[in-house]
Amino acid sequence: MASNFFQQQDxxxxxxxxxxxxxVLAILILIALVYGLLLxxxxxxxxxxxxxxLLLAALGVGLVVGGASAFKVAQLAxxxxxxxxxxxxxxxxxxxxxxxxxxxLNVVEEMALAAGVPVPPVYVLEEPGINxxxxxxxxxxxxxxxxxGCLNYLTRDELQGVVAHEFxxxxxxxxxxxxxxxxxxxxxxxxxxxxxxxxxTSGGRSSxxxxxRGGLVLLGLGVFVLGLVGAFxxxxxxxxxxxxxxxLADASAVQFTxxxxxxxxxxxxxxxxxxxxxxxxxxxxxxxHMFFANAxxxxxxxxxxxxxxxxVERIRRLDPQFDGQxxxxxxxxxxxxxxxxxxxxxxxxxxxxxxLPGLPQVPVPVLGFADEAASRVGHVDPEVISYAxxxxxxxxxxxxxxxxxxxxxxxxxxxxxxxxxxxLRDLQLTRLKAGAxxxxxxxxxxxxxxVQAMPDTHRLPLLDLAMPALRQMSPRQHRAFRAQVEMLMIxxxxxxxxxxxxxxxxxxxxxxxxxxxxxxxxxHSSPQKLAHPVATVLALLAWEGQPEPDQAARAFDTGxxxxxxxxxxxxxxxxxxxxxxxxxxxLQTLNQSVPAIKRRIVxxxxxCILANQQVxxxxxxLLRAICDTLDCPLPPLVVGEAEGR
Amino acid sequence: MLALQxxxxxxxxxxxxxxxxxxxxxxxYNIRREVFPAVxxxxxxxxxxxxxxxxxxxxxxxxxxxxx
Numbered sequence: 127m128a129s130n131f132f133q134q135q136d137x138x139x140x141x142x143x144x145x146x147x148x149x150v151l152a153i154l155i156l157i158a159l160v161y162g163l164l165l166x167x168x169x170x171x172x173x174x175x176x177x178x179x180l181l182l183a184a185l186g187v188g189l190v191v192g193g194a195s196a197f198k199v200a201q202l203a204x205x206x207x208x209x210x211x212x213x214x215x216x217x218x219x220x221x222x223x224x225x226x227x228x229x230x231l232n233v234v235e236e237m238a239l240a241a242g243v244p245v246p247p248v249y250v251l252e253e254p255g256i257n258x259x260x261x262x263x264x265x266x267x268x269x270x271x272x273x274x275g276c277l278n279y280l281t282r283d284e285l286q287g288v289v290a291h292e293f294x295x296x297x298x299x300x301x302x303x304x305x306x307x308x309x310x311x312x313x314x315x316x317x318x319x320x321x322x323x324x325x326x327t328s329g330g331r332s333s334x335x336x337x338x339r340g341g342l343v344l345l346g347l348g349v350f351v352l353g354l355v356g357a358f359x360x361x362x363x364x365x366x367x368x369x370x371x372x373x374l375a376d377a378s379a380v381q382f383t384x385x386x387x388x389x390x391x392x393x394x395x396x397x398x399x400x401x402x403x404x405x406x407x408x409x410x411x412x413x414x415h416m417f418f419a420n421a422x423x424x425x426x427x428x429x430x431x432x433x434x435x436x437x438v439e440r441i442r443r444l445d446p447q448f449d450g451q452x453x454x455x456x457x458x459x460x461x462x463x464x465x466x467x468x469x470x471x472x473x474x475x476x477x478x479x480x481x482l483p484g485l486p487q488v489p490v491p492v493l494g495f496a497d498e499a500a501s502r503v504g505h506v507d508p509e510v511i512s513y514a515x516x517x518x519x520x521x522x523x524x525x526x527x528x529x530x531x532x533x534x535x536x537x538x539x540x541x542x543x544x545x546x547x548x549x550l551r552d553l554q555l556t557r558l559k560a561g562a563x564x565x566x567x568x569x570x571x572x573x574x575x576x577v578q579a580m581p582d583t584h585r586l587p588l589l590d591l592a593m594p595a596l597r598q599m600s601p602r603q604h605r606a607f608r609a610q611v612e613m614l615m616i617x618x619x620x621x622x623x624x625x626x627x628x629x630x631x632x633x634x635x636x637x638x639x640x641x642x643x644x645x646x647x648x649x650h651s652s653p654q655k656l657a658h659p660v661a662t663v664l665a666l667l668a669w670e671g672q673p674e675p676d677q678a679a680r681a682f683d684t685g686x687x688x689x690x691x692x693x694x695x696x697x698x699x700x701x702x703x704x705x706x707x708x709x710x711x712x713l714q715t716l717n718q719s720v721p722a723i724k725r726r727i728v729x730x731x732x733x734c735i736l737a738n739q740q741v742x743x744x745x746x747x748l749l750r751a752i753c754d755t756l757d758c759p760l761p762p763l764v765v766g767e768a769e770g771r
Numbered sequence: 772m773l774a775l776q777x778x779x780x781x782x783x784x785x786x787x788x789x790x791x792x793x794x795x796x797x798x799x800y801n802i803r804r805e806v807f808p809a810v811x812x813x814x815x816x817x818x819x820x821x822x823x824x825x826x827x828x829x830x831x832x833x834x835x836x837x838x839x
Contacts, residue, residue, distance in 0.1 A: 225773060232781035238790035242796070280782075384791065 131380040135442065138374035142303075145367045149310065149360065156314070157358050163348040163475040167341045171404040182233045187317065194316035202305045204260025206269035207247065207280075207600060213259075213406050215249030215271045216298045220594045221530050233286050234270055240382040241293040246270050256392065256400040257281065260292040261301060268296045269613065275401060278457045280392055287389025288418055289378050294378030300371045301416065307367060311360040317716070318353025321346045328388060334500060368433040376440055392445040393419070397437050397452035477746030521591075522576045523716035528569075529588060535595035536607050537569035539632075542585060543579040543625065544570075545613040554617045562610050582743045586750060589628060592636050604640045623744055625668070626706050627751040634754040652720040653689070653726060660689050660727060663752065666704040669735050670744045676703075677738060685734030689726055713755045724756045726771055790824050797821040 161183035167177065171625065216226045226384035238245040246262070249271035256275040262268030270292050276285060295301060324346030379389045388433055388736075396403045396419050420434045434440075441448045527533040540558060543549050552573075559567050581587070599607060615625045650656055661682075668682040675698075682698040716727055731752055735745045800821050805815045812818075 149825075225777070228774070228778055232777065232784075236781060236784045236788050239785050240792050242792050381795065382791075383786070 129468060131377040131386075132418050134377035135374055135381070138370045138377065139215055142374070145363055145370065146303075149307070149363050149367075149381055150361055152192065152227060152356060152363065153187070153310070153314075156191075156317070156352060157184050159480050160187055163345060163352075169346055187628060189442040190317050190320055191310065191313035191607060193313070195306075195313035197309075197765050198312040199309040202308060203263040204299075205267040205600070205602075206260070207267070208249075210249040210269045210271045213251055213405075213681035215251050215269075217598070218248045218250055219530075219532070220472055220598055227310065227739075229239055229284065230277060230289075230461070232274065232374035233282065233289050236373035237286065237289045237293045237382055240290065241297050241378075243268075243293065243296055247600070248272075248297070250274060250277065251405070251407070253407065253511050254402040256288075256396045256419070257405055258288050259416040260295045261416055262296070263302055263305065264299075265296050265402070268301070273405070275399070276392075279395055279399065279455050281329070281458055283383070283385060284395065285388075286383050286390040287385065288392050290377045290379035290382040291418060293382060295371070295416075298371070298374060298377070300375070304364075304368065304369070304416070307360075307364040311364060314353055314356040314360050316353070318350045318357065321328045321349030321351070322351055325350060327569075346728040355631060365431045365433055369435045372434050373443065378446065386444045390441055390448075390674065393444070394438055394439050394448075394452055395442045395455045397441075398455045465498035474484050488515060518605040521588065522580065524576050524593065525573065525580065525588060528573055529592040530595055532595045532598045533563075533566060534573070536599070536603075537566050537573055538577070538592050538605075539589065539596070539611060539616060539628075540566070540570045541573040542589065543611065543626065544577075545618055556616065557613055558610060562606075562611060583746075585624060586631070586747060587625065589631055595638055596636055600663060601639075601640050604636070608637070620762055621706055623706070623747055625664065626710070627747040630754045632759065648718055648720040650723065651714075653723055656716060656727075657686075657690065657694070657696065659715045660730065661686060662704075662708055663716065664708045664734050665699050667731055667745065667748055668698060668737075669704055670734060670748055671742060672738055681734050681737035684737040685730045688733035689730035713752060717756055727756065728753060790826070794823045797823050 161180050164179050168176075168179065217232060220231065222228055222231065227250065230250070234248050234552055235245050238738055245266045246260075246268045247270075249269055251257075251271055254275050255273055258272040258276055258278055260270050270289060272285075272288065276288060282289065291514070320447055325343055326346075376389060380386045381391070403417070405417065417434075419437065420432060426551040437447070438450055484610045528538050536573065539563070544554055555571075558570065562570070577588075596607075611629075615621060615629065622630075664682050664685040668678040668685065671681055672678050678701075679698045682696075686694045686696050716724070719727075735749060736740055777804065802810050805816055
C-alpha cells in the first residue's frame with residue numbers, strides 16, 4: 127500500500143493512462159476485425175493484404191464511432207449548472223443565513239483555494255444519503271453539489287474531505303474524461319446499430335440476387351455483434367478508469383486538506399448510515415459515475431462494472447488501521463461542533479510522511495488591511511456603522527429584497543442606470559427589451575419607480591447591497607449583464623458621474639471574480655512625478671464640490687498641499703477643461719503607483735473634499751470611484767446637509 | 772457568535788490553504804526542476820529554485836476575540 131498521497135496520485139494517473147491506451151487499442155482491434163470480416167466476405171481471390179479494404183474498414187469504423195461520439199459529447203457537455211438542476215439541486219445563495227449552508231459555502235471556498243481553481247456555484251440535493259458530485263466540462267463552468275445528508279451527518283472536517291474530493295475531479299478534468307469515454311462507448315454502440323440496419327434492410331430484399339445480399343446480411347450481423355461486444359468491453363474499461371479516478375480524487379483530497387481522517391470519516395459514515403450514499407432521483411441513473419460514492423444500492427453483481435471502488439478498500443487506503451467496522455451515525459449539531467472552538471490548525475498527514483515545510487501548525491491571525499491607505503481606509507468606526515444602519519433602514523423594502531436575489535439584483539442595476547428623462551429612458555428600455563432576458567426586463571420595469579423615488583445618497587449603497595447576489599451569476603450571465611450595463615450607459619452618448627462610478631465599482635468588485643485580472647506591478651514610486659495626474663483628479667473633485675471658482679481653487683489648493691506636503695506650483699484648471707475621460711486616464715496612471723503613494727492620494731482627495739466642511743453626493747461618488755480604482759476600500763462618507771447636485 | 776466562530780475558522784483555513792496551495796505548487800516545480808529532461812533546460816536558462824512561504828512565529832498566535 128502506498129504510504130504517500132502523492133504516490134497514490136501518481137499510481138492512479140499511470141493506471142488511468144494505461145486504461146485509456148487499452149481503450150484506443152480496443153478501437154484498433156475493432157477496425158482490424160471489421161477488416162477481417164470484409165476480407166472474409168469479399169468474393170475476390172484470397173490475399174491477406176488489401177490496402178483499400180483496410181482503408182474502407184478504418185474509415186467506416188472511424189466515421190461511425192467518431193461521428194456518434196462527437197454527437198454524444200456535444201449533448202453531454204452542457205455546463206455543470208444544467209446537470210445540477212437536472213438532479214434536482216438547489217443553488218445555495220451567497221446570502222444564506224442557514225448555518226450549515228454557510229459552512230458549506232466557506233468549505234467550498236477554502237477548497238477552491240487549496241486546489242487553485244475558481245470558486246464554483248454550490249448546490250444542495252434534497253437526498254437523505256451522504257453523497258456529492260461535481261459536474262461541468264471545464265473548471266470554468268463546474269459546479270459542486272452535495273446532498274442534504276452531507277450537511278446533516280458530516281462534521282466540518284469530513285465535509286471538507288468530501289468537497290476536496292470533488293475538487294480533485296474538477297482539477298483533474300475527470301468530468302471531461304468521463305464524457306469522452308461515454309461518447310466513445312456510444313460510438314461503438316452506434317456501430318452495432320448500423321450493423322442491425324444493414325442486416326434488416328438487405329435481409330428483407332435478399333430474395334433478389336442471392337450471394338452478395340447474403341454477404342451483406344453476414345456483414346451486418348458481424349458488425350452488430352462486434353459493436354455489442356466492443357461496447358461491453360468499453361464499459362468495463364470505463365468503469366475501471368472511473369475507479370482509478372476515485373482513488374486519485376481520494377488521495378488528492380488528502381493533499382488538499384492534509385487530513386486523511388476527514389474524507390476517511392465521511393466514507394465510514396456512508397458505510398454506517400442506513401441510507402448510505404443512495405440517491406433517489408431517477409435522473410441519477412445516467413450520472414452514477416459522477417458521484418462521490420456509489421449512488422445505487424448493491425455493489426454486488428457488477429464489481430467489474432461499478433463506477434466506484436468498494437468502500438472498505440477506499441477507506442483502507444486512507445486509514446490502514448481500519449477494521450471494517452462502520453460507526454453508528456448520528457446527525458451532527460452545527461452548534462455543538464462549532465462550540466469546540468477554533469481547531470488547532472491542520473492535523474499532520476499520514477504518519478511517516480515528511481511534513482512539507484511551510485505549512486502552518488496553528489491558526490494564523492486575521493490580518494487587518496495591510497497597508498492602511500489613510501486613517502479611514504479599512505477602518506469602520508461606530509458613527510459610520512450607525513450611519514450605515516440608517517441607510518439600510520431608510521431603503522424601501524422592495525429594493526432591499528430585490529438586491530438579495532441574483533436576477534432581481536441584475537434588474538436593480540439596470541433600473542439604477544435608467545435616465546430620469548422620459549425620452550432617453552424610453553430609448554434605454556427599448557434596447558434593454560431587445561437585449562436582456564424577458565423576466566429581467568419585467569423586473570426592471572417593476573423596480574423603476576421605487577429606484578427613481580429614492581434619494582441619490584442611497585444609490586451607491588444599494589449597489590453595494592446587490593453585490594453578493596450579482597457575484598452568483600454564471601460567467602455567461604455575467605457577460606450578458608455587462609453588455610447590457612454598457613449599453614445602458616452609452617445610450618445618452620455621454621457618461622455621467624454616477625455611471626462612471628458604477629462602472630468602477632463593478633469593475634473592482636464583480637469583474638475581478640469572472641475575468642482573470644492582470645497583476646500590474648507598481649511602476650511609480652516618486653510622488654513628484656505623479657503630481658500632474660493627481661492635479662487632474664483633484665481638479666475635478668474640487669469643481670464637483672463647489673461651483674464658486676474661488677472656493678474650488680481653495681479646495682484644490684488644500685488637496686495639492688496635502689499631497690505634496692508643502693507649497694506647489696499647480697493651478698486649478700478652468701471647469702471646462704476637467705472631463706471624466708481625463709480623470710479616468712489620470713486614475714489609471716495613479717493606480718500603477720506604490721501603496722505609500724496611493725495613501726497620500728487618498729488623503730489628499732479627502733482633504734480636498736473636506737476643505738469646505740461638507741461632502742456632496744457627487745464628491746462621495748467620485749471618491750468611491752477613486753478608491754475602488756486604486757483598490758483601497760473606503761467606508762461610506764457621512765454626507766453633510768448640503769446635498770448639492 | 773457562532774457565525775463569527777465559523778467566519779474566523781474559515782478565514783484561518785483560507786489563509787492556510789492558500790499558503791499550502793502555493794507551497795505544493797512550488798515543491799512540485801522544485802522537484803521537476805531537478806529531474807532529468809528539465810534539469811538541463813533549467814540550468815541553461817537560469818530557472819531558480821522557488822522559495823516556500825514560511826509562517827513567522829509571531830503570525831502563528833491565534834487572534835484574540837472578546838465580547839464585552
